[in-house]
Amino acid sequence: MSAIFFIIVFAASAILVPRKIPDYFTISEKHVTRAGEKVQIAWVRTPVRFLLIFLALLVAGQTSYVIIDADKIGLLNKVYGSKSLEQGRIVASNGETGQQAQILGPGLNIKFLVNVLYKVDSFPVHEVPLGSYGMITAKDGLPLKANQIFAGKWKPGTESDMMKAEYFLGDGKGQKGPQATILKPGKYRYNPYLFAIHNKPAIKIKPGYVGVVKSAVQELPDSECKPVEPRQGIDFSVKLVPKGCRGLWSTVFGPGTYYMNGNAYKITTIASRVQTWNYMGGYTKRWINLTIEQNGKIDQQVDVESIPVPMEAAASAVMLKIDGWEVPLEIRTTIQVDPVNAPMIVAAIGGLEEVQKKIFTPLIRSVARNIISANFAASANLRTTAGKNKTGGQSPSRVLELRNKRKLLETEVFEELKVHAGKIGLTLRQLKFGDPVLPPELLVAHKREQLADQMKQTFTRE
Numbered sequence: 001m002s003a004i005f006f007i008i009v010f011a012a013s014a015i016l017v018p019r020k021i022p023d024y025f026t027i028s029e030k031h032v033t034r035a036g037e038k039v040q041i042a043w044v045r046t047p048v049r050f051l052l053i054f055l056a057l058l059v060a061g062q063t064s065y066v067i068i069d070a071d072k073i074g075l076l077n078k079v080y081g082s083k084s085l086e087q088g089r090i091v092a093s094n095g096e097t098g099q100q101a102q103i104l105g106p107g108l109n110i111k112f113l114v115n116v117l118y119k120v121d122s123f124p125v126h127e128v129p130l131g132s133y134g135m136i137t138a139k140d141g142l143p144l145k146a147n148q149i150f151a152g153k154w155k156p157g158t159e160s161d162m163m164k165a166e167y168f169l170g171d172g173k174g175q176k177g178p179q180a181t182i183l184k185p186g187k188y189r190y191n192p193y194l195f196a197i198h199n200k201p202a203i204k205i206k207p208g209y210v211g212v213v214k215s216a217v218q219e220l221p222d223s224e225c226k227p228v229e230p231r232q233g234i235d236f237s238v239k240l241v242p243k244g245c246r247g248l249w250s251t252v253f254g255p256g257t258y259y260m261n262g263n264a265y266k267i268t269t270i271a272s273r274v275q276t277w278n279y280m281g282g283y284t285k286r287w288i289n290l291t292i293e294q295n296g297k298i299d300q301q302v303d304v305e306s307i308p309v310p311m312e313a314a315a316s317a318v319m320l321k322i323d324g325w326e327v328p329l330e331i332r333t334t335i336q337v338d339p340v341n342a343p344m345i346v347a348a349i350g351g352l353e354e355v356q357k358k359i360f361t362p363l364i365r366s367v368a369r370n371i372i373s374a375n376f377a378a379s380a381n382l383r384t385t386a387g388k389n390k391t392g393g394q395s396p397s398r399v400l401e402l403r404n405k406r407k408l409l410e411t412e413v414f415e416e417l418k419v420h421a422g423k424i425g426l427t428l429r430q431l432k433f434g435d436p437v438l439p440p441e442l443l444v445a446h447k448r449e450q451l452a453d454q455m456k457q458t459f460t461r462e
Helices: 002-020 042-062 165-169 339-348 352-381 397-404 406-423 444-461
Strands: 024-026 038-040 065-068 072-078 098-104 107-110 118-124 126-128 132-138 177-183 186-188 195-201 203-205 209-215 247-253 256-258 265-271 275-279 283-292 298-307 318-322 325-329 331-337 426-433
Touching (some): 065 072, 126 132, 209 339, 275 352
Antiparallel strands (some): 065 107, 203 256, 318 325
């Protein structure tokens, strides 16, 4: 305020003071030789006027510039003015008092009475590092439409203009709220009165994966956003849309780094490389050890071991029920997701882990049990039921056939499971059975015979 006072004083003096200077000055009678003589002094008015104007301009000049450092932005907050901001607005773009849309660049900035009419602050340039993007939120602008969560994407080629508050609030017709557009790595001079920028890590899709995009922003007109027809042979009934529409996109992103608004575009990664899903452990393994005592009798001892489910396994082994016996069967599978099917999997179930737990695991158990049971039921009709074993059940050959028919059953289960897997968007590459864990009671008779033969051969040699 003191600067304004001096400017007014000097400016007023430049007008009034010269008027008080007379045309002539009469020499005093003290000067005997020139007493009463009149001296013309009208010419003094011009130098005095210019001197006072210079002083006014000097004071004004001292308050009309500001120097901004190279890595800073100058922010203006107008303190004195005749116009006030409209209700609901926080950034002035037409000379109103308050936070200004205009910013000052680095170096010398000349603006009349800038240090008097404005409060000037400096703010650091914002840097978005490599591997990150800048998420933008606008604090002022046009309101979002009823169906909008994010402001519409900025038109290509206007990004630098939209970062200028004057353009954003004017011709750019920017909207208030979170912006779908982001800032790629680099340094940006922006108005923090209008924009808030937060750095977020870029979206990275690793090799062997694809990204399924769910968009909350519609970039294309409604006429181009009709649902995509589902693929033939897929059981899922889901709604997919073309890229650029609001909803789950039918196209996927391949491996790479993507600078996209993670809140506006949710990306779910799905492994497209070959996956190994093993069904192992989760059962108790028993076996019978036979030893010969000193009196020549054969003694048998039952040993038990609990087989845990390995950490890397998809689930426990498939438990079969054959002739009243529980027979654990370990199965190893390799599957792969066609990237084209990835959006349908995400839309219907949520992800590959959910597919494995909720659909594929129950499916492989069901298919394996049904095919093996049907195979044994068919073979039982061709065989007589004569000859009860010592355990009181049927002939143990049916259970033992599981080991002998392993390759045949493995092929049948693979072919059947391959069809079902295709209906849920999976490609079954391979299926292998492990050795079935047969009940030791069914093997002890054969072991006794082998041991007896060994004893007989030993006795004969001796």
